[in-house]
Structure formats: structure tokens, C-alpha cells
Amino acid sequence: MGLGVDFRNRIARRASEEIHNGMVVNLGIGIPSLVPNHLPKDMMVMFHAENGITGMGPSPEKGKEDENLCNAGGFPVTLNQGGSYCDSAIAFGMIRRGRVDITILGSLQVSKQGDLANWIVPGKKVPGMGGAMELAQKARKVIVLMNHCDKAGNPKIVTSCTLPLTSSQCVDMIITELAVFNVTEKGLLLTELFEPYDLQEVVNKTECGFTVSNNLRKITY
């Protein structure tokens, strides 16, 4: 059961609220790629791609693709003014040195401690970690956008990940179609609910316990 376009865009829009002028932001594939559509047109954000692009712009028009200008997923992109190219060592230097303000990525599971499991389904796929470990471990803020439950209806926010970890205790924020959590030292803090969902629904679909913020926000868009 995939999410409808509206839900995907609501999640992406909520994530866009975390981005501010001048930030360096790395986006994963899937819902994270929708985030730029929700940013104000005049906001200056440098989108970082780990294959060596800083200042990545939107997809080119059909027919104007450049085979030597692609994002880390291999799809044609453009370069915004002020953008630059670098080699892979420099691209990851930016990440490890703490110059990437936010990474927004998908995940298979996230634990209440912020452990991230997004790279292996044992016995099924062993694609390799790519750049995920470094982004998860070293980006200043790690935001996970994902369905609240998997295709079988199992919660993806769990007490302890059953899938192999990409990186432990690295996630700062989780945004699903139901809710927004902050990962704190004391565990998960529910800060926001997407309308029309209520607290009980989130409790039912979340494996681990969590604290509820005193200022619980209702997201109406």
C-alpha cells in the first residue's frame, strides 16, 4: 500500500519547513526528491549530491538532458547559479566535515533511539551502503521521511531495529503521513499530527512508546 501523491507531498512540505536560506541540503530518492517543490522560489539553498555537485537544480526539460550532469541516482539534473562540481572525495569531505546542514532520506525502519536501518533486507537485497552511512553519521541533521508502516502493515518506527543498521543514533526527526517525531535523548517526542489522524491511530501504528509534546501541532495542509 503506497502513499498517495497528496500524502507524499504533505510529508515533503513538512520537511521543507526545516530548510532555511543558505543551507546545504542532501536529498535521497523517493519522497525527499519532492521537497524542493515546496520551498519559496527566492530561497537560496545549495542542494548537494554526493557524486560531486553543489548547487544542483531541477530536472532539465525533456530533450535538454546532459548525460554528464546527473544526480547520485543517475538522473539528469541542472546546475543553479553559484553551483560547482567536485570529485567524490571532496563531496564526502563536505559531509564528514559537517558542512551539510541537512540530509533528508527514506528508511526501512527507525528505532526510538534514532537508529537508522535503510540499506539491507537480509536474504533479499544487498545493494551496498553507497553514501548512506556517511550522510547518516555526519550530516548535521538527519530527517527521515517514510510511510508509517510497511507494505504488510508492520510499524516502521520500532523499539529496536530488526534490520541491519546503516548507522546508530543518527536520526533527528521522523516525518510520516501520520505524524512528526523528534528523536531526543529520552526517546521519541511526538510533536505534530497530520489531520485527520489522531493520537490513538499513531499509538496503534507505532511499535515503541513515545512522549507527546505539550504543544502538539495539527498540520492542516
Place this chain on the structure above:
Amino acid sequence: MENPFGKITTLEKVLELFNNGMTIMFGGFGGVGTPPTLIDGILEIGVRNLTLIGNDTGFPHIGIGKLVSQERAIKVIASHIGSNPIAGRLMHEGKLEVEFSPQGILAERIRAGGVGLPAILTDIGMDNELVSKNKPHFLLNGKDYLIETALTADVSIVYAKKADPYGNLIYDKSARNTNPLVAMAGDITIAEVEEFVPLGSLNPDEIITPGVFVDHIIPSKGVNWKWAWE
């Protein structure tokens, strides 16, 4: 084109440098920036039992993926094989050994090899068994690090936009990716280039790979595969 350094040569000539069982390092990321003419040449001469080192295994019909799909490699060192399902199948069948390295650490291992360092210290993936298994640790200023060994290769193959006769290289946009690192790490480095330009015509301030690292330069016939997005 004048050839005062003897580096400008032909595909046929450089293919004599390839042998069964050798280690080949390749530039490129998802096939972007992987030298297409060299890949086809290596495929044609039929060398086998190769160890391939590079960012990823491309796609089944794109980049280094062509060599992997036709079972010319016995081992790859890469950060990702997900875009090439044949690589995954061969790994599960035990026909291909895969050593995974986190992408930026792989880049630094290649860079280290290219600049004459034996290893690097890192804290990436220390809590991940697949990354940290069997690797020595090093305590520095009270903090624990993994020692990741440098990588070099018998031959490095890279793809550049322009070269002058000395082998000074500039790359094309995101096709740069691992190429400048790979160019430094080969015992022999072969650059496949889109365009030759005379000595002195590249702006010295804008050269990315100094020709010091490049041994042979050959003209590219251009990409002959269909990209996934096409």
C-alpha cells in the same frame, strides 16, 4: 596533434596492457564518467578473473556493468551494486566476491593510494559489522578509529573531457566524480578523452588532473549505451 611525450596512443596499443587476473580501477558513478571505449575494448580482448575497483557496478549494460554482467570479474570493491542486479545475482551465486566500502571512504582509500599513503583513519561505519569486520583499530587522542587500507591498481582507466599531449585533464561536470582520484591510483593510468587540445591551450589554473599521473591517452568514441533515464 604533436606527441612530444609519446602519451597519445590508440585503443589497440593500450589494450596490450591488460591481462587475466589483474586489478583494474575505473572512474565513474552509475556509468557517468566511465570510459566507454576502453570498457568495450577490455570486453573484446576477453581478459578474465579481474578485480575491479570503483564506486559502483554501473547498470547491466552501462559502464563497468558490462564487464561485470559478462562475468569477467572475480572480485569488485565498490560502495554500491544495487543498480546492477546481475552483480547481485553473481554475488549470491558465489561467482563474484564483493567488498563493500562506504562511498566517501572508498574515494579516500583510492585517493590515499593515489597520493602514496598506506591507509587512512576513519570513524565511518565503526558500529557496522560489514564495514568494521577484521579491520584493525587505532586509538588516537582517546578516540577509536578504523584503519582503512589504501587502494591502488595495476591499471586505472578514466574518462575526461579534454587532454593535452602531456595528459593534463579536465572533466565534464558531474562526470568528474571519482575520475581524478582513480587517475592517481593506477600503476599505469589510461585516460580516454573526448577532445585533444594542443599543449598550452588548457588554462593551467583549471587543470584538474596534472599530466604527471597520466601515462596514456586515447580518443573516445563516445558513450554507446542507452542511459536508464532515456
